[in-house]
Amino acid sequence: MSGKGAPETGSIDGSGLDVVVIAATWHEVITDGLIAGARRVLDASGASWRLVRVPGSFELPVAAQVALESGADAVVALGVIIRGGTPHFEYVSSAATDGLTQVALNTGRPVGFGVLTLDDEQQGLDRAGLPGSKEDKGAEAADAALRTALVL
Ligand code: DLZ
Numbered sequence: 548m549s550g551k552g553a554p555e556t557g558s559i560d561g562s563g564l565d566v567v568v569i570a571a572t573w574h575e576v577i578t579d580g581l582i583a584g585a586r587r588v589l590d591a592s593g594a595s596w597r598l599v600r601v602p603g604s605f606e607l608p609v610a611a612q613v614a615l616e617s618g619a620d621a622v623v624a625l626g627v628i629i630r631g632g633t634p635h636f637e638y639v640s641s642a643a644t645d646g647l648t649q650v651a652l653n654t655g656r657p658v659g660f661g662v663l664t665l666d667d668e669q670q671g672l673d674r675a676g677l678p679g680s681k682e683d684k685g686a687e688a689a690d691a692a693l694r695t696a697l698v699l
Contacts, residue, residue, distance in 0.1 A: 580675030584685030608646025661688030
């Protein structure tokens with residue numbers, strides 16, 4: 548994994564797991580990088596997975612809840628929220644973060660958290676697993692969701 552302090556991890560056997568990746572549509576280049584990172588980890592693990600798109604990060608929790616209640620073993624939630632000139636950033640960030648936490652606790656199933664809350668676009672490009680990125684947060688979220696599903 549790529550984040551500072553993140554553990555070095557080996558390969559994952561996700562065969563038999565059914566994972567739903569849910570991605571918001573805002574900030575397309577960064578989000579596409581996150582999806583690609585998640586895809587790399589999921590494909591390498593052998594898990595079966597599909598992609599669901601929602602309009603914005605605010606909609607991630609309800610889609611995650613429906614996926615898990617419909618039988619998915621894990622969800623990977625991906626979104627990009629960039630601070631603007633109004634308090635909207637705080638509301639959308641809190642709703643996504645708190646909502647996804649509640650979904651994981653209510654369903655007892657893992658939600659990989661790949662929602663980036665950023666001051667500017669460059670911070671996202673640095674973390675999106677793109678050429679030149681320092682980190683790969685989509686891959687990290689997928690890795691965490693798989694590893695948690697395997698121990699629950
Ligand atoms: C409205 C809004 C704004 C201002 N910014 C973002 C953002 O940076 N990232 C994101 O994922 N979504 C944003 N949204 C959309 C909300 O998440 C939501 O889709 C709308 O408020 C409609 O419910």
